[in-house]
Amino acid sequence: MKELDRWLVSTVLNVLKLRKKRLTSKVPNFNDTQFPFYCSKDQLIEHCKINGLLEIPSFLRIYNAMQIGLKNEGIERVMNPLSGYYE
Known part of the structure; x- marks a missing residue:
């Protein structure tokens, strides 16, 4: 189950990287320093626990x-x- 949790978090991070890349190419003044685009795996998990803005099951x-x-x-x-x- 822990491996599935790690897989899910890495999938979310990969999607965020792809979204960041696409937004950066399409939106000239896109701010990639805003949540969640700057997050590492640990930062994303911690931010989700504290903030609740994004929930990862x-x-x-x-x-x-x-x-x-x-x-x-x-x-x-x-x-x-x-x-x-x-x-």
């Missing part, structure tokens, strides 16, 4: 929440409550 957090739900409530409460109605 965590596969590990979702997995851990599901494990807690399974342990405390059981599979019936964790899965879709309407799944019994599918026919």
